[in-house]
Amino acid sequence: MLTSAPAIAGPTENAEIGKRVFLEKMGQGRFDRLDEIYGPGFVAHGADRDYTLDEDNASGREWRRAVPDLKVDVVRTVAEGDFVAVHWRASGTNSVAAAGLPGLGGKAAIDGMTFFRFENGRIVEEWSVMDLATMMRQLAPKPAPKN
Secondary structure (H helix, E strand, O other), rough: OOOOOOOOOOOOHHHHHHHHHHHHHHHHHOOOOHHHHHEEEEEEEEEOOEEOOOHHHHHHHHHHOOOOEEEEEEEEEEEEOOOEEEEEEEEEEEEEEEEEOOOOOOOEEEEEEEEEEEOOEEEEEEEEEEEEEHHHHHOOOOOOOOO
């Protein structure tokens, strides 16, 4: 069921919706209320190509599968007009080989930033960056200690 957007969504309301992506969708695996978050024609801009909402959500589900105990915190948000920036921190144990992660039981914690553009109180564009190099170093197998 589609819930209507506020009559006038301002920066404060947009920031709260942006937080939901990380606290509910990624942090809790709540993919059931996305019509309250995303607008028609949503696009996630990637390094090599753009992604649809279905592709973006499939990626989110794979990350949650790879890190079943995924914890996501919102560190800060900055909102201006139709744009919201979210600084987030994610941590957990990579216990399943998925999303390009090895599934060796390593723990990782990374920071990321996502920039959203809103129309009518819904996210219609997204740009994200995260420190994947640090995460992969954290998840790499550690050599056994020498006796």
